[in-house]
Amino acid sequence: MVKELGVSYYGFHYPDRAEEDFLEIIDHNCNAVLLAVSEYDYNIWYPNVVKIAQIAKNLGLTVYINLWAFGKVFGGEPPSVFLQNNVNNRQVLTKELPFLMVGACFNTEGFRKYFFDVVSKFASEEVFDGFFWDEPHYIITDSREIYGCVCPRCRELFKEQYGYDMPEKANANVFEFKEKSILGFLQESSKTVKEIDGKKSVTVCLMPFFTAEEQGASWEKVCSIKELDVFGTDPYWSIVQKDMDFVAKVSEETVRLTRKYGKKSQLWIQGFLIPAGKEEEVREAGRIIGKSGVDSVFTWAYRACEGSIVESANPKKVWSIIKEVYAELKK
Numbered sequence: 001m002v003k004e005l006g007v008s009y010y011g012f013h014y015p016d017r018a019e020e021d022f023l024e025i026i027d028h029n030c031n032a033v034l035l036a037v038s039e040y041d042y043n044i045w046y047p048n049v050v051k052i053a054q055i056a057k058n059l060g061l062t063v064y065i066n067l068w069a070f071g072k073v074f075g076g077e078p079p080s081v082f083l084q085n086n087v088n089n090r091q092v093l094t095k096e097l098p099f100l101m102v103g104a105c106f107n108t109e110g111f112r113k114y115f116f117d118v119v120s121k122f123a124s125e126e127v128f129d130g131f132f133w134d135e136p137h138y139i140i141t142d143s144r145e146i147y148g149c150v151c152p153r154c155r156e157l158f159k160e161q162y163g164y165d166m167p168e169k170a171n172a173n174v175f176e177f178k179e180k181s182i183l184g185f186l187q188e189s190s191k192t193v194k195e196i197d198g199k200k201s202v203t204v205c206l207m208p209f210f211t212a213e214e215q216g217a218s219w220e221k222v223c224s225i226k227e228l229d230v231f232g233t234d235p236y237w238s239i240v241q242k243d244m245d246f247v248a249k250v251s252e253e254t255v256r257l258t259r260k261y262g263k264k265s266q267l268w269i270q271g272f273l274i275p276a277g278k279e280e281e282v283r284e285a286g287r288i289i290g291k292s293g294v295d296s297v298f299t300w301a302y303r304a305c306e307g308s309i310v311e312s313a314n315p316k317k318v319w320s321i322i323k324e325v326y327a328e329l330k331k
């Protein structure tokens with residue numbers, strides 16, 4: 001039996017309409033919801049975000065908040081208001097890529113203040129049961145040849161710590177420095193939550209790569225953050241062209257590591273971008289994840305992202321499979 005079953009939910013703006021959606025989410029065997037709040041939502045719709053969270057709570061759902069794609073260093077599609085207004089706080093790569101990739105730098109005072117202020121504001125709202133740090137990462141480049149961030153602030157900090165200038169190609173010190181930067185950022189964010197309201201939980205979800213070189217921080221190091229309650233990952237097999245063995249392996253490793261560090265575990269089912277004819281894989285992945293001994297299972301996202309750029313080919317079919325597989329996991 002899996003104790004917690006949920007979906008992420010986004011694009012909401014009116015409490016009465018959201019209530020209908022939450023009832024549908026409950027009908028799909030969920031007892032939790034993750035509100036994915038973008039910078040647009042935060043800047044424009046703050047009062048209703050809080051009201052909508054309260055509606056979910058009143059219906060008995062556990063309510064988590066995901067500061068979705070903030071600064072583009074957390075996972076997700078939404079644009080960043082911060083980056084638009086603060087080009088000087090962008091990550092700088094050692095060489096320009098043929099296409100523009102942007103993200104705020106974890107080490108700049110501007111981004112740190114902005115993000116921690118947002119965290120403080122939401123942490124002061126009693127309605128939220130927990131915070132979710134979604135795939136924190138540096139701009140992803142494919143090699144050691146081109147890397148970031150080498151902005152003036154990072155160069156300054158690196159030199160202070162290692163006694164030489166940031167190298168042209170990434171080396172072990174660079175990976176260590178980047179890992180320390182992400183860990184420090186996550187720790188500060190988590191501490192901010194706990195200091196304001198110790199009852200709120202903190203979850204971090206990393207991409208299903210294990211090392212610091214692959215995504216900035218290793219699973220092991222992130223899992224050992226003191227303030228962290230739940231560690232999870234999202235083995236979205238279809239978008240990385242992997243199979244169910246990948247889902248099984250990643251699930252086992254998540255549960256093993258969380259037990260080692262005394263944390264709760266969370267695994268995500270891919271409900272978006274499921275190609276036509278592959279819908280049954282969602283059930284299969286759900287069953288594999290359910291058997292792993294995990295504490296919490298979520299799916300991205302409500303209604304299989306119907307109508308968004310990441311919708312599944314047959315969103316209604318995927319959404320009904322999620323309902324069915326959740327019914328199995330609930331038992």
Ligand SMILES: [Zn+2]
Nearest residue numbers: 105149151154
């Ligand atoms: Zn930087």
